[in-house]
Amino acid sequence: MSSSNINFRITPRAVDHGQWYQDVIRAAGLAAYSEVPGCMIIEPNGCALWNRIRNCLGARIEATGHEDMMFPTLIPYSYFKREERHIEGFAPELAMIERLRGKVLEDPLCLRPTSETVIYRYFAERIQTRADLPIMINQWANVFRVEQRTLPFLRTMEFHWQEGHTAHFSEEEARAEALLMGEEYRRFIQDELAIPCISGRKTPRERFAGAVDTYTIESLMPSGKALQCATSHYLGSEFAGAFGVQCIGAGGALMPVHTTSWGMSTRIIGAIIMTHADDRGMVMPPRIAPVQVAILPVGGADDEAIQAMVRAVRDQLAAVGIRVRVDVSGERIGRQHYAWEKRGVPLRLTIGRTEVAAGTVTVTRRDTGEKVVLSLAGVEEKVAALLEAQHHSLLGCAAGRLADRTRTIETLADLEVGQAEGAGLFAAGWAGGEAEEVMLKERFETTIRCIPDRPCVTLPRCFLTGQPAREQVLIAKSY
């Protein structure tokens, strides 16, 4: 833990949301700026959080039959040119190496913005017959997209993610895979990160460059902007066709396979911060928190009775798998509380002479600040229950906010009023096309976040054109 961050003051969220966000990150030791434009340094508390996300989501990815691989970071530029819409989407964001050892490269090497192209070359070699399918792989990697405006975790030139890539014999199987992984993301984000979210499809305009369908997991931040937490794409067979990923079909002819890709990135840490943190600093959702419980000894560095109880409680909690740390800073109790609070640790247990005498521990909840005194017998179960209660409470708060700030609109005027009144997410009927989406973006800075799988209402008419609604959509500003 960095002592130098202890005295860091956090700007209140109501005063300046952007500054609050960056202050929370610095005060909690999540990330720091680097001198490389748009690249950040992920500090120990942020890295521990990402490692936990990696382990938990990784276990789900493995359990659904995917194997990890690692592909080269550098991809020949010529690969990107094979799929027209793909290069169109990514060309402006590519960083390239044009010379090596003083020699100009005929085919420059790009820092991967995503790995479809290099992975499909590999698939093409591995797939000959139907027996070679499906191939289901995943990669944890750093990727690079040259961005003009950057924001820690949310939009950086380099970021970390996992990208899953699969190839299937049939469209049906590939679509089922893309939907399944979308659902895995939704559950992971809700069940582990306590972020309520909405699953749906993207409109053609908002799809991944080259995808036939993009399934998205969207959440609404307290700022009123939506954040895309993860996406899963059904890429059809065109991508595979462009890279010669084919297999012998029923009639003996070569047919391109059907592919999917899906990813979740360090961006999710931005969603965790914005959803749960407060003016006192970070709030880690208990199930994913790198440290779930901090034990703070009250002025007892030399008090053997206090130290013995600290060790006993620590061992009791650790024995049931609770991630616990003892504060060994030797600071006075107020500073200990302050430090662990900013870092977002869900529960702080204080143990001093009062507690030793009474055979109790005093527990402070990070989310509510509430204090509870627990007797030592079965303390591990009570602490586990408090962690679970905090998870449900955080999820409930966020779900309440999402409901409060979602509004049904039937006309363009409704959107204008809703925006003025601070609503964030607008449910509407839709019969528009790309031109209407461009207008929404230009005039209202909003986009269609998704066509939700389970619309909250069904509106008969398009709020823009007045035509009978072709589908139900959710509209919002977004990060």
Place this chain on the structure above:
Amino acid sequence: MSSSNINFRITPRAVDHGQWYQDVIRAAGLAAYSEVPGCMIIEPNGCALWNRIRNCLGARIEATGHEDMMFPTLIPYSYFKREERHIEGFAPELAMIERLRGKVLEDPLCLRPTSETVIYRYFAERIQTRADLPIMINQWANVFRVEQRTLPFLRTMEFHWQEGHTAHFSEEEARAEALLMGEEYRRFIQDELAIPCISGRKTPRERFAGAVDTYTIESLMPSGKALQCATSHYLGSEFAGAFGVQCIGAGGALMPVHTTSWGMSTRIIGAIIMTHADDRGMVMPPRIAPVQVAILPVGGADDEAIQAMVRAVRDQLAAVGIRVRVDVSGERIGRQHYAWEKRGVPLRLTIGRTEVAAGTVTVTRRDTGEKVVLSLAGVEEKVAALLEAQHHSLLGCAAGRLADRTRTIETLADLEVGQAEGAGLFAAGWAGGEAEEVMLKERFETTIRCIPDRPCVTLPRCFLTGQPAREQVLIAKSY
């Protein structure tokens, strides 16, 4: 598991060592070539091995008080120029981005070959007083060094590693840290990977660019060449000085801190392959093996009694933490054996009608090919014992080979004879300097691998100059 690798033939090691090495890699599904020069694709079996190494070594790094961080991959070229010997060492190997969004960069961005420079900028910001020390961090990352000749795992343009970086108040503390991490590597490599190794110091010529002392862990491959498995550097205070990493010393004056760095890379997978694999394919050391036991059902896809026993044994093994997989390929038993053998799985358990009738399982050891029949009662303990036995057997074989191929030399003629007779590692007295090291490299393709911590003999005179020996050294060709 890739069905397309099943029929892959492995060139015998005695016929062509280089081809054997590459064949083992392909047949075992460890890695594949990519079209990007010098970059490889790490396949599922190789990636699972690296993930296990990451978890096990990572736990040791955490237990010794280090925290994970992630720094940017791109480092401004100007950073490298601050430490003269460092830029001298790395300049030829740097890959650079010279333009972004069409604009020429004044300060090009380098793909990190190692991260001291960017990490020291961060240290400089974090360290003011002695209370901020030590800082002890670790990073799992991909790094890039432009190489002219490449070999899978051993020498690639992009590779994966962990790099530890620490800053301390005193030289004593920093040296102790560098030595401790060297010792952690030695133990990890010997205890988990079953590779016997020698720890020692590098000569000035062989040190890391800019280091005051480099501690190395060397092993001898069956080819007769040494392989540097991991290194740990005491960097003195010059590196810190060049980057302004200072703290207020005893007299109130600013003093540069003392730093260390230490790393182990995917290169270690090359060492595992060469040390343990044979003409039948990969041999995974049991303690690190991603899959420790494969259960092969003998012709029993529809036989409920066989399937029930397969599940029961699988659950019994998994319950004590053994990493077990059931072969679900439906292939005939010979092909199942062949596939898992190539992949290097330590134990193969067959279960067919014979086994169901007798209440036994038949176990085949990967290293010796030996078969044992085990009764079901307490099978998990017997399997665990067989895994341990295989670990010790692999380590013993490799240690025997190391001893057999180490020779004491007292003259240059001894070296020539020893090389001709196929010895690999030469223990010698040394009083030479850089000129003599250059001669050894040019005439005999050998280098001083290290000045061992525990020399096997003490030779009074330098084998080259005849002068009284200043130190004892180990000389070898190397990867």
